[in-house]
Amino acid sequence: MARMKFICDAERCIECNGCVTACKNENEVPWGVNRRRVVTLNDGVPGEKSISVACMHCSDAPCMAVCPVNCFYRTDEGVVLHDKDVCIGCGYCSYACPFGAPQFPSQGQFGVRGKMDKCTFCAGGPEKNGSQAEFEKYGRNRLAEGKLPACAEMCSTKALLAGDGDMVADIFRTRVIARGKGAEVWGWGTAYGSAGGPQNGQTNGTK
Amino acid sequence: MNTIHWTVAAAGLVALLGCGERPQEMGSGAKPDAPAYQGTGVAAFTAPGWKAGDANSWAQELRTRGQYGQNEYPRTQTK
Numbered sequence: 001m002a003r004m005k006f007i008c009d010a011e012r013c014i015e016c017n018g019c020v021t022a023c024k025n026e027n028e029v030p031w032g033v034n035r036r037r038v039v040t041l042n043d044g045v046p047g048e049k050s051i052s053v054a055c056m057h058c059s060d061a062p063c064m065a066v067c068p069v070n071c072f073y074r075t076d077e078g079v080v081l082h083d084k085d086v087c088i089g090c091g092y093c094s095y096a097c098p099f100g101a102p103q104f105p106s107q108g109q110f111g112v113r114g115k116m117d118k119c120t121f122c123a124g125g126p127e128k129n130g131s132q133a134e135f136e137k138y139g140r141n142r143l144a145e146g147k148l149p150a151c152a153e154m155c156s157t158k159a160l161l162a163g164d165g166d167m168v169a170d171i172f173r174t175r176v177i178a179r180g181k182g183a184e185v186w187g188w189g190t191a192y193g194s195a196g197g198p199q200n201g202q203t204n205g206t207k
Numbered sequence: 208m209n210t211i212h213w214t215v216a217a218a219g220l221v222a223l224l225g226c227g228e229r230p231q232e233m234g235s236g237a238k239p240d241a242p243a244y245q246g247t248g249v250a251a252f253t254a255p256g257w258k259a260g261d262a263n264s265w266a267q268e269l270r271t272r273g274q275y276g277q278n279e280y281p282r283t284q285t286k
Contacts, residue, residue, distance in 0.1 A: 002266050073235040076242060083237030126238040130247025143243035146254035146268045153276055163273035164266075171278045178280070 002164035003078040004121055004143075005192060006152070007172050008051045011182035012159035015040060015050040022154035023054070026122065027139025033103045035119040036151055041186075049186075052151065052160045055080065055101035055119035056191035063093035063102065077143070078165075079121040084137050089114035098190050121162070122149040165192070 015038050023029065023036045036054035057080045064072040064080065071086035072093075093116060094102040103117045124141030127134035134141055142150060152162035161168040176183045244266070246259030253259070257268035274281065 001262070002269060070236040073237045073240065075240065081237075081240065083235075085238065086236045123243060124240075126240040129241050129243070129245060130249050130252070141243070141247060143269075144241075144245065144247045145249075145252050146246075146257050146265060146272070148269060148272055148276070158277050158279065161273075161277050163269060163277070167270055167273050168277070171274075171280075174278070174280050 001076050003166075004057060004123075004163065005078070005165040005168055006054070006056055006121075007161040007168045007185055007188065008053070009159045009161065009172060009175065009182070010041070010049040010051050010184065010186060011175075011179065012157045013038070013050040013052060014157055014159070016156060018154050018156055019052045019151035019160050022150040023119070026142070026150035027120075028135075029117075029139070030105060033105045033117050035101075035103065035117065051186050052155075053099055053101075053187070054151070055097075055121075056099055056187055057119075057121055058191040059193055062096035062098070066092040066096040068092060073126070075123065077123075079123045079143070081120055081123060081125050081138075082116065082118070083126045084115040084117075085126075087115045089116060091116075099187060119149075122147070 017038050020034070020036050020038060027035065029035055036052060038050055038052050040048055040050045042048045057078060059078070061072065061074070061080045063082075064074070067082075068090060069086050069088055071082045071084075071088075072080060073082070074080050089104060091102075091104060094100075094104065101118045104114055105117055120138050122140055122142035124130075124134045124144065125138035127137060129141050129144040140150070142148065147153065149162045152160045161171055172185065242262070244260065244262040246253060246265075248259070254268060254272065256271070257264040259265075
């Protein structure tokens with residue numbers, strides 16, 4: 001079974017915000033909620049890099065660990081989702097997440113009672129696949145349509161990769177070998193860990 | 208005498224109930240979710256090339272889509 005993961009290739013990201021726009025359009029995310037955003041590292045310094053950040057669907061997700069009502073669950077494909085009917089909007093997950101993924105809208109259909117909202121890897125939520133209820137609460141379920149997340153499929157430079165972890169890692173490895181640089185994968189070690197590599201909260205080679 | 212027996216038995220039963228314990232396993236409170244490979248049932252939005260309900264064909268479709276859409280190296284090298 002595939003294990004869904006995100007990789008953002010900082011060597012390729014041109015900060016066009018196409019991923020942000022694709023996400024907002026596909027899921028009809030309201031104002032004030034940013035499931036995905038582009039962050040510039042060392043902004044203004046020569047050699048600055050940009051990366052696209054959203055929920056990374058961590059292997060050992062801190063949000064799941066701290067949720068007092070256990071509204072989170074992980075699908076067979078490794079996608080971390082949550083049930084908005086169970087969420088009480090306490091905000092613990094927001095403090096626990098190293099990527100700032102949980103969002104707390106204050107108005108509109110997503111957050112009439114302050115329910116947490118985040119990237120779903122375009123996999124919807126615990127409602128009938130493709131139903132209106134699922135769309136209104138969680139957005140589109142592209143995975144159930146046999147598609148990858150809109151942000152990655154829309155990325156013009158293919159900086160943002162999404163899909164089975166083995167596949168996206170292989171694509172990234174091929175690029176690094178071809179260009180001979182840019183092997184740093186921001187967030188990969190934090191989200192998915194790596195043998196002998198950095199774990200949560202640590203940064204070094206693979207930040 | 209009979210009443211005393213019943214009273215003692217009832218008191219013992221109440222005392223034993225205190226020894227019971229509710230299960231405390233950590234489980235998700237979320238509603239069950241259908242797997243993605245079951246599809247949405249909406250043919251208009253479903254990508255062709257896989258069969259709803261078949262996990263292997265669904266995974267293969269995503270792999271193919273990921274390679275074709277995100278990996279330009281195989282395409283550039285075959286020409």
